[in-house]
Amino acid sequence: MIEMSDHDHSFCIDRVLADAKAVCAEKGVRLTDQRQSVLRVLAASHVPSSAYDILNQLNKERKEKGETMLAPVSIYRALEFLIQHGIIHRIESRNAYVACNEGPDARHRHGEATIFLLCDKCGRAAEFQSESLGGLIETIAGKVKFSPNAPVMEIRGLCEECQKLEGNG
Amino acid sequence: MIEMSDHDHSFCIDRVLADAKAVCAEKGVRLTDQRQSVLRVLAASHVPSSAYDILNQLNKERKEKGETMLAPVSIYRALEFLIQHGIIHRIESRNAYVACNEGPDARHRHGEATIFLLCDKCGRAAEFQSESLGGLIETIAGKVKFSPNAPVMEIRGLCEECQKLEGNG
DNA sequence: CAGCGATGTGATACAATATAACAAGTCCGA
DNA sequence: TCGGACTTGTTATATTGTATCACATCGCTG
Ligand SMILES: [Zn+2]
Ligand SMILES: [Zn+2]
Ligand SMILES: [Zn+2]
Ligand SMILES: [Zn+2]
Numbered sequence: 552m553i554e555m556s557d558h559d560h561s562f563c564i565d566r567v568l569a570d571a572k573a574v575c576a577e578k579g580v581r582l583t584d585q586r587q588s589v590l591r592v593l594a595a596s597h598v599p600s601s602a603y604d605i606l607n608q609l610n611k612e613r614k615e616k617g618e619t620m621l622a623p624v625s626i627y628r629a630l631e632f633l634i635q636h637g638i639i640h641r642i643e644s645r646n647a648y649v650a651c652n653e654g655p656d657a658r659h660r661h662g663e664a665t666i667f668l669l670c671d672k673c674g675r676a677a678e679f680q681s682e683s684l685g686g687l688i689e690t691i692a693g694k695v696k697f698s699p700n701a702p703v704m705e706i707r708g709l710c711e712e713c714q715k716l717e718g719n720g
Numbered sequence: 721m722i723e724m725s726d727h728d729h730s731f732c733i734d735r736v737l738a739d740a741k742a743v744c745a746e747k748g749v750r751l752t753d754q755r756q757s758v759l760r761v762l763a764a765s766h767v768p769s770s771a772y773d774i775l776n777q778l779n780k781e782r783k784e785k786g787e788t789m790l791a792p793v794s795i796y797r798a799l800e801f802l803i804q805h806g807i808i809h810r811i812e813s814r815n816a817y818v819a820c821n822e823g824p825d826a827r828h829r830h831g832e833a834t835i836f837l838l839c840d841k842c843g844r845a846a847e848f849q850s851e852s853l854g855g856l857i858e859t860i861a862g863k864v865k866f867s868p869n870a871p872v873m874e875i876r877g878l879c880e881e882c883q884k885l886e887g888n889g
Numbered sequence: 890c891a892g893c894g895a896t897g898t899g900a901t902a903c904a905a906t907a908t909a910a911c912a913a914g915t916c917c918g919a
Numbered sequence: 920t921c922g923g924a925c926t927t928g929t930t931a932t933a934t935t936g937t938a939t940c941a942c943a944t945c946g947c948t949g
Binding site for chain 1: 935936937938939940947
């Protein structure tokens, strides 16, 4: 699995954590250390992670520090919390989770759609918000009275890096 | 405004099957009925299918005809054959399989996107084509030089029927 | 300190993916 | 038509991944 290298991840992580803190402060709920560590793992990767990806990553870190291991349910509890407060997304078709990377103001605007570009080769993900796309989806869905449960779409393909590798291969 | 052109899958399927027959003839291997039916299911979908997706689809068809059910291993054997001869691809990152669809004379008209509205309750699927949606996706993908392998989107939600049932609770 | 939300712990449920082992059927050339 | 290789059927099971339950304990906060 290749990580994105063309920008500073620490910036992404800091921003995600800062947004989350703001959201939780406003709502009067607690962004505990454990929730924060789960969020940090998600924010540190542009690849949607499974609950067990997160578990393994955190336990690896904890092992190095001589700390006790976490159980799966701890991860699920943190994920549930983060989803409930709109801090992360669950990608249904992949049983995976990803930090919302667009800031709190962009999150719950009516008529907006979240778009994930997912690389089939390396799993990398890019996230965007589009109001016109959201409008189109609403229109199309409305024609058959379909009710999207979340304005999240996934588009599969090849990312820039993997296109290059493809050419060489 | 929202144009939704029909897309005749039979064309896609015929083309894939014809290619496969040519390949097998040249190699002197047998594209049996069962292998062909697995390939047909893959070719009929723009979405990568899991082995069990294929299994369920074929068994659904067979049930309607009063035929016996297939076991998972039959699907895996056909998939193995098709992969070995380069007729389909396995998408590693997702345990899914897709008919090989090489060539610039793609089955999809340029600029069009296929949209699947998938009901989370009953599994019903509705398919649409939208040119303006395709344009938007191209624009978004172009921003990060992402190459959609097929302009296909899946939107999950509740279909009309299941919304009614939901209401009755 | 009391109460409640958060976490630990162990077990378990549930689902998806894949293969093993062997029997039976089918094709095709010798 | 015979034999062997290829193909399929059948049953069972392995393997991994995903998710939740039940209950005990911790620890923050009022
Ligand atoms: Zn980043
Ligand atoms: Zn990639
Ligand atoms: Zn088609
Ligand atoms: Zn439905």
